[in-house]
Amino acid sequence: MKLLGTPLSPFVRKVLFVLEENEITYESDPSVSPMSITEKYKEKYHPLGKIPALEDGDFCLADSSVIISYLNDKFLDKNIYPKDIQQKAKAQWFEEYCDTKVMSELTGVIFYQRVVVVKLLKQECDEELVNQAIENSAPPIFDYLNSILKKSKYLVGDEYSTADMALLCQIIALSYAEFNVDSMQWPELAAYIEDLKSIASVQKVLAAEMQVLAELM
Template sequence: MSIILYGVPLSPYVRKVRVCLAHKQLDYKLEIVSPFNQPDWFLELNPLGRIPALKDDELSLADSSVICQYLDEKYPNSASLLGDTIEQRAAVRWLEKYADYELAPFATFTVFQQRIIAPTMQKPTDEALVQSALNEKLPPLFDYLEDYLGDNEFFVGESLTLADIAVSCQLMNMEHGGEQLDESRWPNLAALHSRVKQGTAMHTMLEGEQKILASLK
C-alpha cells in the first residue's frame, strides 16, 4: 500500500482527508501542492485543479468527500466514519455537504481567505466582507447546526463521523482567520468542535498547522 495525498495542510478539505487517514491509522505521504497555479501533472489527477487529490497505488481520486468515502470503504479497519445505517449515512452525507458547500464560502473562502491568504498575495483584507460573513451569513448556518446537534455528542449516531469532521474543519479555518465560535450562542456546536479538535486525529496535525500559519503571518 502506498498512499500519497496532494494538497496543503491549511485547506479544510485536505485536513478532512488527513483526519480520516489518521482515524484509519493509514500511513501516507503528504505532497505539497498549492491551490494556486498547480503544475500540469496535477491536472491529470484533478482536471478541476483543486486540492486535495489522492493516489493509492494505481488509483487516483479527487474531491475530499470521494476520497474519504473511498478510504472508509477500502480500509474498514476501524469504526466507519460514514454512519452505520442507510439513514445515518444519508444524514452524514447531508451534513458533510452542508459544511463543504454552505459553511466553506464564508468560514474558509471569506474569513480565512481575506485575513490570512489575501495579505500573503499583497492584497488588502476586505474587512467589510469578513464582517458580513461573521454577522450575517454564518449565524443562521450555525443556528441550524446547533439545533441539529442538540445535546448529542456527535451529529449522527454515537460515534465520530465525517459530518463532525467536515463541520469542524471549516470552523478550524475560521479560527485560523482569528474568529472563535461564540460558545454562549452556539454552546453545543462549540463543544463538538472542541471535542473533535482534541481528538488525536486532529490534535496531532494542528500543531503543524499553527507553525505554517505563524510563518504566513
C-alpha cells in the same frame, strides 16, 4: 498512498482527519497549493486544478468527499462512515452542507480574505465582506448546527464521524482567521468544538499543520 495538498486547505484537513482517525498509513505532499497548480497536476490528478488529490499506486483521484468514499470502500475493516445506512447518509449530508454552505458563506470569505488575501497574496482585506459574513451569514448556520447539537453529542448520534470532521476542518480555518464560535450565543456548538479539538487524531493533524501555519503567519 499519497495525499496531495497543503494542510491549510479545509478539504485536505478533512481527509487528514479521516486518515489519522482510522490509522491509515499514508504519505503526504503538502507542497501542492492552489498557487502552485500546474497543467501536469491538472492532467494527472484534478481536471479542476484543486486540492486535495490522492495517489494510490497508478490510481489518481480528485475531491475530498470522493477520496473519503474511496477510502471507505478500500479499507473495509475500518468504519469510515457510520455503519447504519441512514446514519451514513446523514453524515454525508453534513459533509455536503459544510463543504458547500459553510465553505462558500464563511470560510471562503473570512479565511480567504484574512489569511489568503492578506498573508499569501499580500493584498488588502475586504473587511466589509468579512463583516457581512460574520453578521449575516454565520448566525443562521450556527443556529442550525447548534440546534442539532442540543439533541446529540455529535452531528450524527453519539459517535464522532465524517460529519464532525467536515465541520471541524472549516471551523479550524475560521479560527486561523480569528473568527470563533461565540459560546454565549451557541453554547452547545462551542462546547462540542472544544471537545472535538481534544480528540487525539485531531490533535495530531493540527500539530502537524502548525509549522506550515507558523511560516505563513
